[in-house]
Amino acid sequence: MSFSIGMPWNEGEEKMHRLLRIPPQDNPTSAMLTPQAAFMFQRAPLLAFGTLDTQDRPWTTLWGGEPGFSEPLGGGFNGTRTLVDGKHDPVVQALVGGSEKGGESKTTQAKDGGKLVAGLAIDLMTRKRVKTAGRMVAGTIKDVEVEIEGEENRKQTQLQLVTKIEQSLGNCPKYLNQYEIRPALLDPELVSQGSSLSEEGTALISKSDMFFLSTSTEDDMDVNHRGGPPGFVRIVSPTTLAYPEYSGNRLYQSLGNLMLNPKIGLTFPDYETGDVLYITGATEILAGTDASALLPGSNLAVRIEIEECRYVKTGLPFRGTKKTPSPYNPLVRTLATEGNIRGALSSSxxxxxxxxxxxxxxxxxxxxxxxxxxxxxxxxxxxxxxxxxxxxxxxxxxxxxxxxxxxxxxxxxxxxxxxxxxxxxxxxxxxxxxxxxxxxxxxxxxxxxxxxxxxxxxxxxxxxxxxxxxxxxxxxxGEFKVESARDGEGKNVFVAGGVGVTPLFGQIGGLDLQNGGFMLLWAVRGEDVGLVLDTFKRYPGLGKCAKVFLTGRAVEVELATMRDEIKAQADVVERRMMKEDVQHMQAETWYVCAGKGMRKEVTGWLEGQKVVFEDFDY
The missing domain is CATH 2.40.30.10 (Translation factors)
Structure with missing residues (x-):
């Protein structure tokens, strides 16, 4: 009968627990490959993998494409066979030295007990993952012919890797955004490499809703996942990143390692294109007021100084179709320097x-x-x-x-x-x-x-x-001052969606509602006609310079009566606001206050004109 022995906390993890006042708890990490972890390797279509290069810098990569490419071999050993980028993948280079010219196979055997490695087997559709850590036993890289239906065979680089698993731990599904994964061929092209982000790397981080990270100590490694809404990782500068640490299981294994060794390796995958961004650098853990000063709204954050990054086009052996985001994702927390209102509030x-x-x-x-x-x-x-x-x-x-x-x-x-x-x-x-x-x-x-x-x-x-x-x-x-056009200068138009009309209410007394200097275009759901009727009753004269677009059905007798009352006061059309409703009008200034989708659409219609809006996305 096999049994699992729990691992002790390392000094860095204990420091994090004291810093954040975490109640005493046992380390749930198993000192072996558990049956649950072994089963996860068999079903997971992706494997995030980390190791150290010759300068002891951690790097992270992402392999796979379909279940079964990585599986237990017995005795705590695990075997992985996957297509890889043999030229630019920093983890492949660190493990086996990269692909050789001429396509000859190249095998690397473990020395001095084996190279430190760590992995994260992950299934984004079921939102399940398991972490492992151990040592590399042997690895082989070679070119292979891959058959593609309807095309000639394509030459690809294949990695075969054997690792000895010494630790395993199941992780929660909390911030996993769903992607449906399918295998794909690689055609890697190194687009940029250096100590600062390229234009392509900046764009990828700005839209990413997840990344994978590797951390290490003298005798241990850890690979994990971080997820959130697109753009949750903020770009402080071309050489500096920051991200908030959300409420999690409070083990703080990655951050515990960073307490002892600030070096980190990151990978940002683009599931749609197969592009990938690799980063290695150094971190600073920010807690309490230090975190909120950088990322207002956060009590724990990580700042990353980039040492080297590589952007590789079509360097991943899979593609992914985005499905359902994690229900636990909070809103993006922008930097204080980006105008995060919580920063101004907390400082004053x-x-x-x-x-x-x-x-x-x-x-x-x-x-x-x-x-x-x-x-x-x-x-x-x-x-x-x-x-x-x-x-x-x-x-x-x-x-x-x-x-x-x-x-x-x-x-x-x-x-x-x-x-x-x-x-x-x-x-x-x-x-x-x-x-x-x-x-x-x-x-x-x-x-x-x-x-x-x-x-x-x-x-x-x-x-x-x-x-x-x-x-x-x-x-x-904030500042969202609305004015009428001056006499003889045409009109100013306020475009509102639903409750987006509210910034207007406190300023109606200063508007010219009689002489054509102001007009309201208001898109409202049919079930919200009560707001429209209340508005026109509270602000007499506003209805005469308003056009209301009612969408959806208001079939109840009471709502239908309200609708008729509104029609007696304003121009009402029962359809969506359309491009021609806006573009046929001449206005000196357009004010737009609506949800993000409608605002983007309307401002697109008004390209080249004077448009004023306040970002109410916070």
Whole structure:
């Protein structure tokens, strides 16, 4: 009977546990190839693999294409047979020296106990993976003829590798984005190599939703995966990268190794094209305020200084079709230098000086849209069209959980939300333009008009205004000032999608709604006609200069009645907004406030014209 003996934590892992105040726990790593890990090798279509080069720099690569290319041989040994890039793959070069001229086979035997290696067998469709570490026993590289239906045979480079597995550990599926993998032939071309990112490397990282990393100590290696939304790895400069460490299983094996040895090897695959970016460099682990200073919204991050990177075109033996992203992916956390609003808020706010907002009124306008009124003790200074950042963590943060399938997005949620202030200023110094320039006193109240789309807004919709809900006010910001065209200069047009109309509300008092200097084009779902009707009742005259595009069906009698009321006040068409609706109009300035998809489409229609919009994607 075989049994598994747990591994002790290394000194670096223990440092990470102390730094992050992780409760005592056993290391679940097995000192052998477990049956579960062996089974995973047989079913996984991909294998991320890491080793060290002659300068002791870690590199990572990605092999495979279909299940069965890597499998247990018995006795803790594992065999891998895969097509590889024998010329530019740094791991292949480190293991067997690369392909020889003339296609002759080349075999490398283990010396001094074998070269340190580590692997990650991974199935992106089932979201399962297993880590292994051990030593290289032997490797052979040779050219082989590969048959392709309907074509002549193609010569490819094949690697055969035997490793002795000394450790294994199953990993959670938390941030695995699904891809359906299929084998493909290689036609590798080294596009760039150097100490800084090329244009191609920058583009690949900017769209990547995963990468693989290798770390090492004097006697151990680790290969793992990091995933998130596309662009979650941020480019600080052509020589520096940064990424947030999301809430995970709290073992911190990769970061523990980096505590002892900051060197790291990364690979970014392009599943669509087969291109690949290899990087080796050095890291700095950032925690707490250091992490949030670089990547606001993060309490743990890794900064990477690139030593060498290689971009290889069609250097992967597989292709992948993107399927479902991980439900645990948070929003992209941009750098403080990229204008991340949380950076400005955290630098100007301390808990001791932070204000609170008291919910005093809730008005349901549609099944998914409501207006909330808050009062602020001591008052609040803001300008019309700005946003306010509110902190709901005291109400919603329940502490650490590894997985939470009923609400996966909440595990990396700081529960800070920004909402457009939709109320007009009560005091504007008498100039009537709503810009607050003449404001001598702080506002006692503010309103937000929002759609129910997630945990925080869902929580707000459940609240009773008499319950005394208080939330933290982190600050206000942004600038989205809307103006009418001047007399004789045509008109300015505001294009809104749904609740994207809210920045307009606080500024209507300063607009010319009578003489044709302003127009609203508003795309609204049929079920949200209640918002449209409420808007036209609150702001008389706005309907006369508005064109409303109703989409979807509003078949209920009540909604149909509202629709008829709206038609009596504004030009209403029951279809999507189209290119010709925008392009036939002449405007001095276009204001666009809509979701990312609609905004991209509309701004594309308006190429070459003056367009003003604020990015509300945070």
């Amino acid at each position: 706010n301390s808990p001791s000086t932070r204000q609170t907002a008291l919910l005093t009124k809730k008005e349901i306008l549609t099944p998914t849209i409501a207006r909330f009124t808050f009062s602020v003790d001591g008052g609040l200074t803001y300008r019309a069209g700005q946003w306010i950042a509110l902190d709901f963590s005291q109400e919603l943060d329940v502490g650490y959980e590894h997985m939470r399938d009923e609400d996966p997005g909440s595990l990396n949620d700081d529960f800070v939300r920004t909402f457009t202030i939709s109320s007009a200023l009560a005091r504007d110094g008498g100039d009537g333009d709503g810009d607050g320039e003449g404001d001598k006193e702080k506002e006692k109240e503010f309103e937000i008009t929002i759609r129910k789309v997630g945990a925080v807004t869902g929580f707000l919709f459940q609240q009773n205004e008499r319950a005394g809900l208080e939330v933290g006010v982190l600050g206000v910001g």
